Amino acid sequence: METLTDTRVSRARSDYAALLRSRGLRVTPQRIVILDAIAGAHDHFSAEDIHSAIADDNPGINLSTVYRTLETFERHHLVRRTDLGLNRIVYHWSGRAPHHHLVCHACGRIIEIDDDALQALTRELERRYGFHADLQHQSVFGHCANCLNHQEDEERLPNDKP
Amino acid sequence: METLTDTRVSRARSDYAALLRSRGLRVTPQRIVILDAIAGAHDHFSAEDIHSAIADDNPGINLSTVYRTLETFERHHLVRRTDLGLNRIVYHWSGRAPHHHLVCHACGRIIEIDDDALQALTRELERRYGFHADLQHQSVFGHCANCLNHQEDEERLPNDKP
């Protein structure tokens, strides 16, 4: 939003208002601001992320409000909860194409991969267990190619036999 | 352990001591008790789980100790951390065969599946991204067959188009 013209901002804002109304939600300035923040460039974000992102221009908006708003948005399918496994609730914008995350334990890098890499697994779980996996809600942990190469003694313990 | 004879208990206890020593860890009564609790029937467990499980017979053992002990055990590969995605650190005993968890969002049921169901995915991620997935550390979320059938309006929102 930073470099947008007033016209475009206005249009965006009214779009957001319409979006909220279409879900039967009340239109409040706080929700517009939050919506504007998350519909934009962010990949995945926590309540804290959003709060600090909007803090400069909107010091009034309380962290609790962000928590509650994201919760509401999720209930209305505007955002989607993702599990990055790090004791933090993380969301991403629902408009995004289905994708998944590979999280590297060593360097913390998060690699986005697209949906079809996990299609086979989804089918397999369905076939074997009748289990309908929702792979949107999670990430796959492991080690990225880069770290595998440089993986020296990080994992090695003093008492491990060599 | 409840119904074991003294002999068997003693043998088990000395086994635990040996196990600890083999890793260069000090043998303490607390560790023996915790080890005894987790090497047994438990599937996956949190620090809290263990603490309350041993509380009756060992009211002295502090929750912090359980946290620190599990952390230590993990560092020494006696237990393995699993991500059940519910803002809780969960472990399972390392001696168990590799397995994974399907977690049902609706009923909370946890279905254990064996390793080979995810082999294909592991290979796929390796091939495509050079990413070495550690699927031991997580679970797959979704809905189990049972809940899919009874899935009425739980997920339906007032404003969703029918």
Next chain:
DNA sequence: CTCCCTGCAAATGATTTGCACGATA
């Protein structure tokens, strides 16, 4: 005798909740 391990209490960090007021439909 030295260092590791533990208990205890207090600190932390993320998230939630109760309450009263103000804003939206």
Next chain:
DNA sequence: TATCGTGCAAATCATTTGCAGGGAG
């Protein structure tokens, strides 16, 4: 006007940490 949404402060919940004493090697 009747609700819904918000700010604020306090409450939780899981986990971590500082410190001093006791136990293991």
